[in-house]
Amino acid sequence: MCIVLRGQDGVIEQARRQLEDLVPVWAVLDYTRTKTIERELLLAKISILGPEYFGDQLANKGPDILPATEGLEEGSPAKQHADNTVKAAGSIHPGVDVDYHAPRLSPSEALRQKHQHLAGIELIAKQFGGRLVDVSNDSVIVEMTGKTSRVDAFLKLVRPYGILEAARSGAMVMPRAPIASPWSGMADEDTTGEQLDVLDASLLPPG
Template structure:
């Protein structure tokens, strides 16, 4: 075999081996290499997954035509599905408003409460020790949720600094009462309201009619106001002598003064037919005092309204029985609306 023949064979074998090497270089990696690439991850894995698993659209939803109701059926359904009104009890709430001392604030506050249908039981407005700052104490009745909405609406007003709810706060409550009470007795109460005096027998009853002494005595008593001519002849009140009327007035005056002292009140004015009592206390004590003196006959009564001041806490490490009872009461009166939903 010649050298030329051997050279051609070697060249042909080299030419055949070159495409095989190129093909081996461009071919896909082996299975272990693919497994390692899949374990490591690459940026095209998500694209390969989407190509291998094409997305299938869900079938279309069935088309259902809503029923055509009449107006009567629609109204009946609305009424049936409407929730019942709240059965929460109406409780007494005390709001303390800190407002700017300027004209028109009271009308705006009362207008908001009137628009919500609240009946204000008590309203006290006064200036404070701070210049341009006034305090309003409002007492009303309503449900807790509605009162809270009204409180936030009041707080949104421009001249209102803050609105504090003292309903569940330990406070000092005081109310001033001025009452004018009759000391003539219940028999003459209606006559006193009609600006008539009691039917008192004149002291000259024993004198002869038409005599100069009788005329002079009647004129003297009439000028002194001790004789009040009666116009109503159908009155059932007994005719009293001046001495009997005087004793009855002092008895009633002593009884009214005793009741006033029991409630911490005092007599600020005494007249021949009535007495004015000044009393300060809680609303319940004021109501109780008025009930006790009502049999005497209340001619006039004026109440200032409720004023509230929160109690100052006592700093002490000793806890008494009263503190434990108060903590138990506060836990029982916990507002469930403050809990998170669910």
């Protein structure tokens, strides 16, 4: 288990000792001053419909959940049914703006717009070493692994498209293996070994 703690040295040392006192804990290693490899996994579901429809999509209503009332004859059964449906949606979901209508696009224009958004998201994901793991009619899921700072930067770049969901694993670290070199001053200092020497071997798991 990796725990990220930010604070003064005394607070961190106190937290380390309290963790060591827990019965299920075998050992606690502090990697604050150790060269480590840091990675974080991100799964993000991003809208490809555009920001005009993001609000409705985020509320799980979809862009076409409310019936279109344009072009219907006043007083006709179809017009009355559409008006009643819109009013009912407004009463059930107070946050729905029933008077707002996103720009209506032809099927061909909507399809081209979706593919443009999809291509843009895929390009950004590739620049960060990510990949598309799922594509649906109105959203795409991106998988990305990197440092926490790169994950934050990726989310900032794709936020204009509309982030529907995001799941992050949290930071995972592993100490780097020291590099041995016959040249004087070129070898890495093995600080991890010094930390392991101060540990009580009886606290470590079997094997």
